[in-house]
Amino acid sequence: MIEELAKNLVELKKEFVPIYDGNSQIQEVIPKSKSDLFPIEESHLELLHEFATKNPIYYNSFEKKIGTIDCIVYEGDINKYWLNSIQHGSSKAPFSPTWIMSGYVGSLLAKELGYLQVIDIGSGDGRIAFCAKVLGLESYSIEIDDMLVDLQHLLTSTLDFHPFCSDAASFDYSSLNLSRPIFFIGGLAQMGGTSLASGVLKTIDSISNLKKNTGWVFAGTLSQKYAPDPKNEAGWGTLIEENNLKPVQTVSLPTAWTLHESDETPYIFAESI
Numbered sequence: 001m002i003e004e005l006a007k008n009l010v011e012l013k014k015e016f017v018p019i020y021d022g023n024s025q026i027q028e029v030i031p032k033s034k035s036d037l038f039p040i041e042e043s044h045l046e047l048l049h050e051f052a053t054k055n056p057i058y059y060n061s062f063e064k065k066i067g068t069i070d071c072i073v074y075e076g077d078i079n080k081y082w083l084n085s086i087q088h089g090s091s092k093a094p095f096s097p098t099w100i101m102s103g104y105v106g107s108l109l110a111k112e113l114g115y116l117q118v119i120d121i122g123s124g125d126g127r128i129a130f131c132a133k134v135l136g137l138e139s140y141s142i143e144i145d146d147m148l149v150d151l152q153h154l155l156t157s158t159l160d161f162h163p164f165c166s167d168a169a170s171f172d173y174s175s176l177n178l179s180r181p182i183f184f185i186g187g188l189a190q191m192g193g194t195s196l197a198s199g200v201l202k203t204i205d206s207i208s209n210l211k212k213n214t215g216w217v218f219a220g221t222l223s224q225k226y227a228p229d230p231k232n233e234a235g236w237g238t239l240i241e242e243n244n245l246k247p248v249q250t251v252s253l254p255t256a257w258t259l260h261e262s263d264e265t266p267y268i269f270a271e272s273i
Contacts, residue, residue: 001039002109006251008037009101010264013254015067024060024075026256028052028099032063032070040104047134048100050158055125056151057081057097078256081124081148095124095148098219098265102253103131106184106217106267109251111135113269115182115215120161121168122186122196126152129161140176142168169199174207182215182269189235190226193218197236201243212272216245219255220266234266245270 016029030048031038049072052058058076065071081095098106107128110118118132123141125148132139141163143149152163164171183200187193197218204210220234231237233247240247248271252264 002105002112002251005038005040005108006105006253009099009105009254010252012037012066012069012071013099013259013264016064016071016073017259019064019066020073022073022075025077025079026057026097027073027075027259028101028254028256029064029066029071029073030101032072035069037069044104044134047158048104048131051127051130051155052100054155054158056154057125081145081151095145096255096257097124097127098253098255100127100131102255102265102267103128104134105251105253107132107135107137109249109269110182110184110215110217111137113182113215113248115180117176117178117181119173119176119178119181119183120186121183121200123152123163123184124148124186126155126161126163128184129163130155130159133159133161140164142166142171144168168196169203171203173204173210178210180213181210182217184217185219188219188221188226189229189239190221194236194239197239198243201239214272216270216272218268218270220250220268222263222266223261233268236268240268240270244273246273 052074058074060075064073118137118139120129120141123143126141129139129141139161149163149165185197218236229235229237249269250266252266255265
């Protein structure tokens with residue numbers, strides 16, 4: 001089901017791009033209601049729409065039929081958040097969001113793989129942590145930028161996904177009493193993600209009960225404008241090998257930065273071995 005859901009979301013994006021005639025900096029779509037192509041609980045869809053509606057990143061929305069699916073298109077601008085996020089000396093990756101629906105599909109896969117907690121690292125507006133909470137997982141959002149964390153607090157009135165304003169590499173994860181967590185790492189490997197992931201991996205490795213009981217999700221890229229990794233895995237192969245991780249599944253999903261690219265963003269799910 002998850003593979004089909006991801007495939008249908010990619011097709012929805014491909015149908016949306018040529019018919020969109022706006023000029024917003026970022027755009028994304030969420031189906032209005034449950035359908036055969038998107039068999040998502042109505043209550044979950046309502047929460048995803050509420051997240052977008054309350055989110056100050058988005059300044060406009062409108063209904064549009066894309067293919068056979070009635071959708072809401074959300075238009076937004078992340079410039080001030082992107083600029084603020086790169087001012088922090090220890091910031092590893094500037095803010096650029098995945099689609100909310102992509103965050104939902106990724107969290108759904110984490111749940112299917114048996115993880116109990118989602119930790120959204122470099123979380124931006126906290127959308128992955130929010131989606132995990134929608135699905136009944138415990139979730140935590142770690143973000144170094146105070147402006148983005150303030151934004152997240154505006155959104156916790158719907159669901160509390162536990163935002164923390166902190167450097168993810170030095171955060172005290174033992175305070176969360178994690179049992180079977182999966183960490184979503186924000187940022188491409190070539191755009192600061194490797195440094196961010198390495199710091200978090202080192203910290204988690206020092207917590208004895210998490211060494212062999214933890215999952216990791218890395219946002220990769222197939223774009224030729226980035227140097228390939230000699231170990232592949234969409235830029236993450238070397239880090240995965242050096243940290244004794246095993247790739248278990250990859251799912252390709254739309255993101256803001258791949259809207260006009262033919263390839264989607266591959267999310268590599270890996271686990272400690």
